[in-house]
Amino acid sequence: xxxxxxxxHFFYNHRSSLTEPEDTMTPPKSKNITWHGGVVTRxxxxxxxxxKGCVVWFTGLSGSGKSTVARRFEQLLLERGRVSxxxxxxxxxxxxxKDLGFSPEDRNENIRRIGEVxxxxxDAAIITTTAFISPYRTDRDNVRVIMPEGTFIEVxxxxxxxxxxxxxxxxxxxxxxxxxxxxxTGISAPYEEPxxxxxxxxxDLYDVDACAEQVLSxxxxxxxFNVA
Ligand code: ADP
Numbered sequence: 001x002x003x004x005x006x007x008x009h010f011f012y013n014h015r016s017s018l019t020e021p022e023d024t025m026t027p028p029k030s031k032n033i034t035w036h037g038g039v040v041t042r043x044x045x046x047x048x049x050x051x052k053g054c055v056v057w058f059t060g061l062s063g064s065g066k067s068t069v070a071r072r073f074e075q076l077l078l079e080r081g082r083v084s085x086x087x088x089x090x091x092x093x094x095x096x097x098k099d100l101g102f103s104p105e106d107r108n109e110n111i112r113r114i115g116e117v118x119x120x121x122x123d124a125a126i127i128t129t130t131a132f133i134s135p136y137r138t139d140r141d142n143v144r145v146i147m148p149e150g151t152f153i154e155v156x157x158x159x160x161x162x163x164x165x166x167x168x169x170x171x172x173x174x175x176x177x178x179x180x181x182x183x184x185t186g187i188s189a190p191y192e193e194p195x196x197x198x199x200x201x202x203x204d205l206y207d208v209d210a211c212a213e214q215v216l217s218x219x220x221x222x223x224x225f226n227v228a
Contacts, residue, residue: 042123042125045123045124045125046125046227047227047228048125049083049125049126049227050225050227051082051083051125051127051224051225051227052125052151052223052224052225052227053121053122053123053124053125053126053127053128053151054122054127054128054151054152054153054219054224055115055118055119055121055122055128055129055130055143055147055151055152055153056073056127056128056129056130056153056155056215056219057118057130057134057140057143057144057152057153057154057155058070058129058130058131058132058155058157059132059133059134059135059140059154059155059156059157059194059197060133060156060157060158060159061133061159061161061164061185061186061191062133062164062170062172062173062184062185062186063159063163063164063165063167063168063169063170063172063173064157064158064159064164064203065157065159065201065203065208065211066089066131066132066133066157067088067089067131068208069157069201069203069208069211069212069215070086070088070129070131071086072208072209072211072212073129073212073215073216074086074129075212076212076213076216077127077216080216080225082127082225083125083126083127084126084127084128084129085121085126085127085128085129086128086129086130086131087114087117087118087121087128087129087130087131087132088130088131088132089131089132089133092110092113092114092132093110096113096114096117097109097110097113097114102182102183102189103183104136107135107136107139108136108138108139110132111132111134111136111139111140111142111143112139112142112143114130114132114143115139115142115143115146116146118130118143119143119146119147122147122151127219127224133185133191135185135189135190135191135192136190136192137192137194137195140154140194150222153198153199153218153219154194154197154198154199155197155198155199155200155201155215156193156194156197156199156200156201157201157203157211158193158200158201158202158203158204159202159203159204160204161186163203163204164186165186172184173187176188198218199214199215199218201214201215
């Protein structure tokens, strides 16, 4: 069945930035390229999936609980029959971003690429969670602006540095304190807290389940599971 007049009207008034390549932050290097829009719209895909695509962007110090909460959140979604995907920390650095290190420039590029990939996942109507330290406010805001309004949900996974350091799940703080890891966020590289995240989860005060439930409830209240 083709799109209804109403859905076409909605589409043309709420075109995602995917239909408007001009609005990306930096112009592409190539000149002779053409953007291909499809006949099937994002709204068509969302209707078929019974959910709205979005990017749930976790940010926080190493050891704050981004991966742990993201994985629990993914389980909760699956139990409810929702399609989701988690883009997580180091995995991306083994493939897509294996040419990048941890200098400020490389961190910028790391987040930019992850943002573009997450945007494509969301456009495919997938609830996409990213679990990266993403320490710079500008980098996170640059991802926010390429996403259609209301579909970028910044979640500050917050635990005090001393709590993260005492957890030290990968032994990285110990190495950083010993001077073995240069530019380690929170120790020798900055972490810029979100100014107004959609959600802040204190993982030192609430357990993993409670934190994951809060994210689910946020999406539920804003109609991400309710597609007309
Ligand atoms: P990050 O992905 O932010 O680097 P991880 O999820 O890998 O952090 O590690 C967080 C550690 O903290 C894990 O060992 C986890 O079991 C523990 N932890 C304790 N309480 C919580 C909580 N409420 N939420 C998330 N993780 C928690």
